[in-house]
Amino acid sequence: DTAVSQTPKYLVTQMGNDKSIKCEQNLGHDTMYWYKQDSKKFLKIMFSYNNKELIINETVPNRFSPKSPDKAHLNLHINSLELGDSAVYFCASSRGLAGAIGELFFGEGSRLTVL
Amino acid sequence: TQLLEQSPQFLSIQEGENLTVYCNSSSVFSSLQWYRQEPGEGPVLLVTVVTGGEVKKLKRLTFQFGDARKDSSLHITAAQPGDTGLYLCAGAGGSGNTGKLIFGQGTTLQVKP
Numbered sequence: 001d002t003a004v005s006q007t008p009k010y011l012v013t014q015m016g017n018d019k020s021i022k023c024e025q026n027l028g029h030d031t032m033y034w035y036k037q038d039s040k041k042f043l044k045i046m047f048s049y050n051n052k053e054l055i056i057n058e059t060v061p062n063r064f065s066p067k068s069p070d071k072a073h074l075n076l077h078i079n080s081l082e083l084g085d086s087a088v089y090f091c092a093s094s095r096g097l098a099g100a101i102g103e104l105f106f107g108e109g110s111r112l113t114v115l
Numbered sequence: 116t117q118l119l120e121q122s123p124q125f126l127s128i129q130e131g132e133n134l135t136v137y138c139n140s141s142s143v144f145s146s147l148q149w150y151r152q153e154p155g156e157g158p159v160l161l162v163t164v165v166t167g168g169e170v171k172k173l174k175r176l177t178f179q180f181g182d183a184r185k186d187s188s189l190h191i192t193a194a195q196p197g198d199t200g201l202y203l204c205a206g207a208g209g210s211g212n213t214g215k216l217i218f219g220q221g222t223t224l225q226v227k228p
Contacts, residue, residue, distance in 0.1 A: 004157070033215075041201055043158070043218040056215050090157050103148070104205075104216060106157025 003027050006091045006107035013081060014115055020077045021110045023091030031055075032074040033104070034066060035090040043090070049074055081114045088112070118142075119206055119219035127225040131193050136222045138204035139186045145208030147180055147187045148216065152201040194226045 006023040013019055025032060033056075034046040048056035049068040063079045074091060091107040119140045128134055138147070146165045150158035162171050164180035164187060171178045175198075177190040187204055201223050205216040 041152075041221045041223070043203065043205075043221075045215050048215060092157070103160045103163070104150075104158070106159070108156055 002107075004091055004093055004105050004107040006089075006110050008110060009108060010111050010113075012113045012115065015081055015083060017081050018077070018079045019081060019112070020075055021089055021091075021112075022073070022075045023107060024073050025091075025093040025105070026072065027093055027095075027105060029093040029095050029105070030071060031094045032068065032071070033092040033094075034074065034076050035092060035106075037088040037090060037109070039087070047074075047076075078112075081112075083114050086112055086114045119204055119217055121202075121204055121219035121222050123222060124220065125223050125225075127227065128194055130195055130226055130228050132226075134191050134194055134224070136189045136191075136202055136204075136224075137186070138188065138219050140206060141185065142206070143184050144206035144217075145184070146206075147184070148205045148207065149178055149187070149189055150203045150205060152203060152221075154200075158201075158203055191224075194224075196226045196228050199224055199226050 004025045031050045033048045035043050036046055037043045046058055046060050047066040051071050052068045065077045068074045088109040088111045090109045092104045094102050094104050122137050148163045149161045151161055152158040162178045167182045167184045169180045175192045179188050201221045203221045204219040207216050
């Protein structure tokens with residue numbers, strides 16, 4: 001069983017469209033994250049949820065809206081896609097509270113290409 | 116804003132050579148992690164160092180946390196093609212970054228047979 005799974009793995013869409021990426025973890029972790037990896041491989045945190053509560057919200061355009069229906073799921077919805085949104089988006093999870101970062105378990109990534 | 120700078124950014128070596136990757140910051144971190152990422156996959160944790168001056172070994176990989184907990188290094192002995200990948204350092208628990216890992220920009224390593 002995949003520990004952190006995200007879908008879709010590849011997403012190609014036109015500018016202006018709205019798209020969602022879904023993430024699920026079966027590790028029983030309390031905290032989940034969305035990271036964005038750009039073309040230079042730089043990984044930057046976007047959001048973090050702990051037990052369904054938003055705890056980290058970096059400087060991300062409000063076109064990006066995360067939602068956590070339960071602690072095992074964290075979805076990312078993106079409105080009005082722009083060319084600069086093209087990147088690989090990684091979902092991750094960790095055990096415990098936000099102040100004590102342990103190992104991050106990453107999904108395989110969702111490569112978003114905006115044309 | 117806390118930053119972690121990795122060097123070199125790219126490294127291409129022959130099998131059997133040794134190499135060192137550096138991760139430096141002006142900020143203090145409570146712990147530092149090293150991840151390896153292969154193409155098409157997410158990063159996977161290699162090690163976490165917590166104490167200043169700590170050295171950890173993982174087979175041919177040696178990790179060190181600086182005494183002041185601002186820097187770290189990864190040394191690979193007798194590199195093999197299987198070591199090829201993107202190596203990322205990540206700092207946790209520094210001032211103002213509670214609850215998140217700050218990643219370096221990564222070092223892409225290619226080991227040629």
